[in-house]
Every structure is written in structure tokens, then in C-alpha cells.
Amino acid sequence: MKANAPVKINRPLHWFAIATAIATFLLLGAGGLVTSHEAGMSVPDWPNSYGYNVFAFPISKWTGGIFYEHTHRLWASVVGLMTTILATWLWRKDSRKWMKWLGIVAFLFVVAQGVLGGLRVTMKMDSLGIFHGVVAQTFFVLMCTIAFFTSGAWQKIFENKISIVPRGLRNHFLFVTILIFLQLILGATMRHQHAGLAISDFPLAHGKIWPDTNPDAIARYNAERMEATNVNPITAFQVVLQMFHRIVALVIFAGVAAAVGLSVKRLGKKDSLTKLAFFWLALIILQIALGIATIWTNKAADVATAHVLVGALSLVTGALWCIIAFARSAKSPETQNETFGAFGTFAANK
Amino acid sequence: MKNLSNFLLAAVLMAMPVARAADIVGTITFKGTPPAEIPLTQMEDNADCMAMHKETPTTHHYVVGKNGEFGNVTVYLKGMDGKSTGASAAPAVLDQKGCLYEPTILAVQTGQKIIVKNSDDCIHNVHAIPSPTSGNQEVNDPQQPGGADLSYSFPKPEMFLKFQCDVHPWMFAWVSVFDHPYFCVSGADGKFVIKNVPPGKYTIVAAHRKAGEQTQEVEVKDGNATVNFTFAAK
Numbered sequence: 001m002k003a004n005a006p007v008k009i010n011r012p013l014h015w016f017a018i019a020t021a022i023a024t025f026l027l028l029g030a031g032g033l034v035t036s037h038e039a040g041m042s043v044p045d046w047p048n049s050y051g052y053n054v055f056a057f058p059i060s061k062w063t064g065g066i067f068y069e070h071t072h073r074l075w076a077s078v079v080g081l082m083t084t085i086l087a088t089w090l091w092r093k094d095s096r097k098w099m100k101w102l103g104i105v106a107f108l109f110v111v112a113q114g115v116l117g118g119l120r121v122t123m124k125m126d127s128l129g130i131f132h133g134v135v136a137q138t139f140f141v142l143m144c145t146i147a148f149f150t151s152g153a154w155q156k157i158f159e160n161k162i163s164i165v166p167r168g169l170r171n172h173f174l175f176v177t178i179l180i181f182l183q184l185i186l187g188a189t190m191r192h193q194h195a196g197l198a199i200s201d202f203p204l205a206h207g208k209i210w211p212d213t214n215p216d217a218i219a220r221y222n223a224e225r226m227e228a229t230n231v232n233p234i235t236a237f238q239v240v241l242q243m244f245h246r247i248v249a250l251v252i253f254a255g256v257a258a259a260v261g262l263s264v265k266r267l268g269k270k271d272s273l274t275k276l277a278f279f280w281l282a283l284i285i286l287q288i289a290l291g292i293a294t295i296w297t298n299k300a301a302d303v304a305t306a307h308v309l310v311g312a313l314s315l316v317t318g319a320l321w322c323i324i325a326f327a328r329s330a331k332s333p334e335t336q337n338e339t340f341g342a343f344g345t346f347a348a349n350k
Numbered sequence: 351m352k353n354l355s356n357f358l359l360a361a362v363l364m365a366m367p368v369a370r371a372a373d374i375v376g377t378i379t380f381k382g383t384p385p386a387e388i389p390l391t392q393m394e395d396n397a398d399c400m401a402m403h404k405e406t407p408t409t410h411h412y413v414v415g416k417n418g419e420f421g422n423v424t425v426y427l428k429g430m431d432g433k434s435t436g437a438s439a440a441p442a443v444l445d446q447k448g449c450l451y452e453p454t455i456l457a458v459q460t461g462q463k464i465i466v467k468n469s470d471d472c473i474h475n476v477h478a479i480p481s482p483t484s485g486n487q488e489v490n491d492p493q494q495p496g497g498a499d500l501s502y503s504f505p506k507p508e509m510f511l512k513f514q515c516d517v518h519p520w521m522f523a524w525v526s527v528f529d530h531p532y533f534c535v536s537g538a539d540g541k542f543v544i545k546n547v548p549p550g551k552y553t554i555v556a557a558h559r560k561a562g563e564q565t566q567e568v569e570v571k572d573g574n575a576t577v578n579f580t581f582a583a584k
Contacts, residue, residue: 038519042515042517
């Protein structure tokens with residue numbers, strides 16, 4: 001096959017990749033509900049469920065927190081199966097060597113994620129829960145990019161004469177996307193403290209712009225909180241963590257707003273990347289609203305889970321923007337079929 | 351002559367005052383109105399649990415009687431570590447009844463067995479979460495309805511070690527572990543008794559998870575010693 005020959009779109013493969021990405025998004029929601037309902041440890045054993053094979057656990061026993069944790073495990077099995085099928089399909093039918101290996105990476109990722117989730121339960125380690133949450137969103141980004149790489153839209157980048165995206169603009173978007181990823185880590189760390197809301201008011205924090213975190217203040221916060229669920233006591237670390245989460249949210253908003261302005265200026269309003277940037281800004285505004293609502297609703301499970309999902313969409317949007325921008329700017333777009341695709345030439349010419 | 355010596359010795363000994371172990375007793379009161387308890391609204395989504403209640407139960411962070419009697423306060427002597435008799439002590443019992451822990455505040459010795467029962471017709475998981483620095487191990491075990499009692503003990507002292515059920519996230523209890531037998535939990539009438547305290551001077555602590563902690567000095571000499579505590583609304 002000639003290096004510059006366009007890749008034939010495999011529509012069934014593409015639609016299956018989309019279905020797998022959607023299934024992964026739903027799994028993010030299911031996993032988010034587990035943590036939002038503090039149900040992560042409600043099924044003490046793994047890979048079985050209360051001694052039953054995971055596929056044979058009676059529905060009559062899916063009560064309380066077990067419902068969320070167990071259905072999460074079942075849906076994870078579905079996503080694992082779909083990922084395996086997708087990886088096999090890519091290996092056998094996609095002519096691009098790098099796409100074949102990307103499918104293998106996806107398979108290894110989903111296996112690792114399943115094991116991580118199981119170990120979190122059997123080893124009773126909250127830190128593994130944080131890792132499991134972060135890997136989940138990274139895996140979602142991977143599945144969305146695979147779906148994109150199998151699409152006609154990806155091919156069109158190389159077939160049409162589209163303007164290069166200036167390096168400064170690309171780097172700005174990349175920086176903000178990385179910041180969103182760091183914010184995701186902060187958020188996952190907060191959620192897996194299992195301490196409820198360390199700061200229960202907004203826009204102030206314990207009645208101040210910056211809350212007291214001395215031992216007496218922390219003792220007061222715990223004394224005043226009349227918890228109706230089994231949350232852990234508030235610590236100074238958690239209070240500071242939430243404050244950083246709020247600050248980084250503001251920085252992200254400023255970064256995305258600037259990204260929109262820069263896109264309009266450098267690419268023009270009609271460019272598809274500019275439109276994507278506007279969509280990104282809308283997501284960030286929604287995400288901030290959901291973050292505030294999480295506090296004002298005392299961490300209502302559905303609101304907190306929606307906050308997780310919109311965070312994932314924000315990360316994916318930034319990642320896809322960067323991929324498209326970097327692909328458009330590769331010096332020799334005809335070489336996109338070589339081992340590392342468009343990025344191979346891009347890297348060689350850096 | 352020998353018998354006379356023995357008689358005189360016995361008479362002298364009987365005449366001397368002999369200090370014996372005694373109890374420290376007292377009453378704990380709460381002045382003012384405690385914060386309102388919170389309805390366990392999450393239970394309303396669980397038909398199995400709600401079937402065991404006429405109305406939605408509330409939290410019990412403060413157990414305060416009509417005349418200010420303050421229950422569920424953990425009272426203990428400070429600085430008595432190393433005197434645990436937990437291994438031979440009768441087991442303490444923590445029951446899961448109506449999808450709630452009974453009692454919610456418990457105190458045991460290091461090495462003392464805690465028997466956890468499931469008196470409900472539904473699954474619970476028994477998840478004990480010690481402080482990361484205490485040296486006690488986290489446990490998480492399933493417990494089927496009508497299933498066998500579970501048994502735990504903790505080797506290190508720790509205040510307010512949390513027991514929870516993740517199937518029913520409104521279920522929690524707090525167990526304090528002491529390395530000695532000189533502690534108790536005040537009853538609903540506010541009264542407490544720490545039994546068989548050797549003669550001496552002690553620091554006694556009354557600790558409540560929300561109302562805070564108070565200390566007093568007490569001396570056990572001849573007979574029971576009495577110490578009262580008063581907590582106030584903030």
C-alpha cells in the first residue's frame with residue numbers, strides 16, 4: 001500500500017468503536033455512582049460477589065449499595081468484551097500498523113483497569129480507588145480517539161487543504177488539557193477521601209475566603225457537621241485539596257476562555273476547531289455550575305456523578321482538539337499511514 | 351507466746367485502714383439544646399430497611415434526656431495503658447437491627463472480642479476502618495441475613511474506630527479501644543460507672559464525638575469516688 005494512499009473507512013468498525021466509547025462513558029457514570037453513593041466496598045469480595053460468580057449473583061440481593069457496585073462490575077465486563085472485540089477487529093482489519101497497536105493498548109488498559117478495581121476492594125486501599133478513577137477517564141479518552149481515528153473526519157484532515165494551527169495555539173490548548181487532567185486527579189483524590197464535603201459552603205469556604213485549617217478549626221468543622229452517612233472525619237488536607245480544586249477550576253475557565261479568543265483570532269470563527277473550542281467553553285461553564293451544585297446539594301449523588309461525567313467530556317474535548325490541531329500541522333500529511341501516522345512526520349520535523 | 355504474737359499482729363492489721371479498689375461514678379449532663387438530628391432519608395429508598403420502621407429514623411449524634419441527661423459519652427481514665435484484660439473479658443456485642451447499629455457508641459479493651467450480629471433479614475457488610483496510624487487493621491466482611499456472627503478484636507488503643515455498612519451508607523457505629531479496663535459509656539440516664547479502680551489519683555476524661563472532651567482529676571480513696579461532667583451547647 002502506498003504511503004500516501006488514503007485509508008479505506010471501515011464503517012462497521014467505526015460504528016463499533018463509537019459504541020464502545022459510548023459504553024465506556026456509561027461505565028464512567030456507573031462507576032461515578034458507586035463512589036457518589038459510597039458503595040465501593042459494599043461487595044467485599046472480588047472477582048465473586050458475596051461468593052457468587054459475578055454473572056450469577058441473584059437480582060434479589062442487589063440491594064442498597066450492592067446495586068451500584070455490582071451493576072458497575074457487570075457493565076465493566078461488557079466494556080471489557082467490547083474492547084476485546086474492537087482490539088481484535090483493529091488488528092485484523094485496520095491497515096495502519098499504529099492503529100493495530102493502539103487496539104492492543106486499549107485491551108491492556110481495560111484489563112489493567114479491571115484488576116485495579118478488584119484490588120481496590122480486596123486490598124481496601126483508597127489510593128487504588130483514586131488510580132482506578134483516573135485510569136477510567138484516561139481509558140475513555142483512548143476509546144474516543146480510537147473512534148475518531150476510524151472516522152472519515154480523521155481522513156478528511158489529510159485530504160483537504162486545511163490551514164496549519166500555529167504552534168503557540170496548539171501548545172495553549174495542550175497546556176489547558178493537561179491542567180484539566182490534573183484537575184481530574186485532584187477531583188478523584190477528593191472523592192476517594194470518603195469524607196463527604198470538606199467544605200460545605202460556596203462561594204465562601206467555612207465562612208471565609210480562605211478557611212482556617214488549624215486543629216481547632218478542623219475539630220470545629222467535624223463537631224458542627226451532623227452527618228447522616230458513614231463519611232470519614234474532615235481533615236486539613238481535604239480542606240486544602242478542595243480549595244486547590246476551586247482555584248484550578250478558575251484557572252481552567254480562564255484558559256479555555258482564552259483558547260476560544262485565540263482560536264477566533266488565529267483560525268477564524270468558521271474553523272471547525274474554533275467551533276470545538278466554543279463547545280469546550282460551554283462544557284467548562286456547565287462543569288463549574290455542577291461543581292457549585294455539588295456543594296449546594298450537599299453532594300447529591302446524581303449531581304456529583306454528572307460533575308464527573310462532564311469533567312470526562314471536557315478532558316476528551318481538549319484531547320481531540322489537540323490531536324486534530326497537531327495532525328493539521330504535521331509537515332507531511334501524506335505520511336499518515338506510516339508507523340506512527342501523522343505524528344511520525346510531526347515528530348521527525350520538530 | 352507465739353499465739354499471742356500472732357493475735358497481736360492480726361489485731362494491728364485489722365485496725366489499720368485497708369484501701370480497696372472502688373468505683374468511679376458520676377452523671378453527665380448537657381445544658382442547652384443540642385443540634386437537631388438528621389433524618390436518614392437515604393433509608394427511604396430501601397424497602398427492606400424501611401419495613402422495620404414506622405417512620406424514617408434519625409441520626410443519634412446527641413442522646414440527651416428531658417432533664418439534660420447526656421448519654422453515649424465515653425468516659426475513661428488517662429494514662430492507664432498496659433493494663434488490658436481484654437483477652438479474658440466477656441465479648442462486647444454490636445448488633446445490626448433495623449438497618450442500624452446498636453449501640454452506636456461502644457468501648458472495648460485491646461484484644462477484647464467484639465461480636466457483630468446481623469439481626470436483619472437483609473445483607474450487611476461489616477467494614478471497620480481504623481485510623482491509618484493506629485496500627486489496627488481494616489476489615490470488610492459480608493454478613494448474610496441469619497448468617498453466623500462475626501468476631502473481631504483490635505490490638506491497639508484507638509478512639510472512635512468506625513464501623514460502617516457500605517450496603518446501607520447511613521449505618522455507622524464508633525468503637526473506642528482502650529489498653530486497660532477503666533472506661534465505660536454513659537447510659538441514656540447520663541450515669542456512668544468505672545468499676546474496680548485501684549486507690550490513687552487519676553485524670554478522668556469524658557469524650558463525645560461532637561460535644562468535645564473534658565477532663566477532671568479524681569482520687570479513689572475510701573469507697574466510690576464521684577465525678578460529674580456538664581457539656582453545653584455551642
